[in-house]
Amino acid sequence: MKKMLALLITFALILALTTACTNEASEKETDENSNGTKTIKVVYKDEGPSNPVAKAYFSNLEKALKEDKQLDVKFELVEMPQGNYAEKLNLLLMSGEIPDLIYFQGGDQQIAEQDLLEDLTPYIEKSEHIKNIIQPHNEERMKNYPYLLWIKPLDSKTPVMRKDWFDKMNSSTELMENPSVDNYFKFFQELVESPPGGSGKPANAVTVAGDITELDFIFEMAFGINQTWIKNGGDYEYSKVSAQEKEKLAFYNKLYTAGLLDNQYLTKQWDTKEKAFYDGETGVIVGTNGKIIDIYNGKMKQVNGESAEVVVLPPAKGDFQGFAPTDITKESRGLAISSQSKNKETVFQVLDYLASAEGQMLDRLGFEGEHYESTDSGINLTEKYYNEWYARFWEPAEFEPEKPLLTPLLSEPAEQSRELAYEFYNTDNSFIIPVELISKWDAMENLYKEFSTDIITGKRPIDDFDKYVEEWLKAGGDEVTEYANKNIK
Known part of the structure; x- marks a missing residue:
């Protein structure tokens, strides 16, 4: 009985000591969070x-x-x-x-x-x-x-390529003077058929990371797609079901079939896309203007020498010209x-x-x-x-350190990419999809991705575009289009 009583007293003392330590630690944590670290x-x-x-x-x-x-x-x-x-x-x-x-x-x-x-x-x-x-x-x-x-x-993306290759190409001057869709095709064709590197490379003219979004920064506005919702008669129509979209996808299929668009673009990630660029397997890639272009420029010179600095290419010119409209919804x-x-x-x-x-x-x-x-x-x-190096947080337009910068923040190609982004700035008319339509919208976007991929890679003929539009409207397109026409001002 005495042993049992001693054990109970010992247990009580341990419990009291543990509780006191826990409370002290808790008080210390609270105090540290409010007054200290x-x-x-x-x-x-x-x-x-x-x-x-x-x-x-x-x-x-x-x-x-x-x-x-x-x-x-x-x-x-x-x-x-x-x-x-x-x-x-x-x-x-x-x-x-x-x-x-x-x-x-x-x-x-x-x-x-x-x-x-x-x-x-x-x-x-x-x-x-x-x-x-x-x-x-x-x-x-x-x-x-x-x-x-x-x-x-501005987060517009701009296309770039090696300047030493660009300078050797016959079609470079014409492209810069008149960057039409046809001249871009000729330029891409020369890149592959008459490699300026002289080593049988590149395997393709342009590659993108997984989908056609980056390609759209070069070509979309040239096909008349200057906003997410474009006028068709008196009403707004979603650009991805428009006649302009059909024409654009037919052109992308032409690039793919000719071997100018990387036939492995669907499996490319940002790192494998960039590696193909530095290794000379592709001629042109697209990157966010400014610092990303700076990094491309630095790494390209690091791998291939000073003469391989990048040159920024213009957006294709057609019905409109620009690096895709800028979304200001969020x-x-x-x-x-x-x-x-x-x-x-x-x-x-x-x-x-x-x-x-x-x-x-x-x-x-x-x-x-x-x-x-x-x-x-x-x-x-x-x-x-x-x-x-890149800023993890903010990049204000004006930056004046205490001491003057003796070297510029951006290399010349990177600065040029930023200037072009602002020169071709154009606001979009997209909007935040209401909660009740989000699930349908996601399904519609997946439908577009699947269809556009099949058209580009030749699994479906471009004549199936009307079938896709019907599916898109049934999947919720009618409701979203009605919402758009009521809310776009």
Whole structure:
């Protein structure tokens, strides 16, 4: 009996001690989160803990925030599995694990509809820096959809190729003077039939990553598709069921059949597309204007020599000319703050800091001694900067560091791609699909992808276009078209 009593007393003491320690740890955690170090959980494509550059970036950001803003934060990076990022992210969020700061590249709308994303409008209005750098197209998108923020230049994509090859081609001058669809075909034909590299390459003239979206940036507007919804008589018609779309798909089939469009384009990913470009297996690829073109230019020269810098090609010219219309309904990608986060104000403080001159030194220029050298006379950007660095967060139109930049932020081809993107800027008239029509819209888009692929690859004749339109209308096209004609102003 005495032994039992002693055991009970011992157990009670252990329980009391454990409870006290737990309470103390809990109080410490609460105190740390409110007054000390705040842990911010971040999920960001390709910027997980297995990426050494990402780890260094966020470690440097922690130090900068503490020194410049007396903001004590610790970033916890979430590792995302390989595969479709939007799908993997949604699985993570649906599991109940919702980070404080979330990068979306699709799939955000269904999360926003569950009130899991914070409306960023009031944060921006009272911000110190972000409100001063946000650009007109960002403002329009935020008015329509206030959950994603992505302060970057216009995201139009531009086609590029090696300049040393371009200079050897007979059709180059004609293409630049008159970039008609026919002249583009002749240019592509020469690339394959009379390889300027002289080694039997490239195997094709142009490749794209998995679907025809990138190809559309070159050709779509030339075929008269200058907006998502185009006028047919007095009413709006979805461009992907229009006569103009039929003509465009027939041309893509012509490219594919002639071996000018990479016959393996459906299986290409961004990395294999770029590898084919650097290795000379394809002549032309498409990339987002500005920094991405900068990276293409740096890597191309790194692999093939200085003479292989890239040259930016113009958009095809026809009924219209441009690198596809710019969607202003919402950001197609961007950063969101979880509405469930206990650190919402702190997270936005971080985002606002990155818009400041000090924050931009890290975000825009990278690591001192690695991506840039600071001297008494100014800042020199290194080759490593041009070859690999990109801003993880913001790229305001104006950036003036404390010391002058002795080398430009963008290489000449990258700057030219940006200038062309703004020269051919054209707003779209697309809209956010209402919740009740989203499932039908997804089915309609899948129908289009399947049909357009079959037409391009020759599995179905172009004459089947009318059958596809009938299927599209039955799948929900009639309802969406009616909605469009009531709501497009």
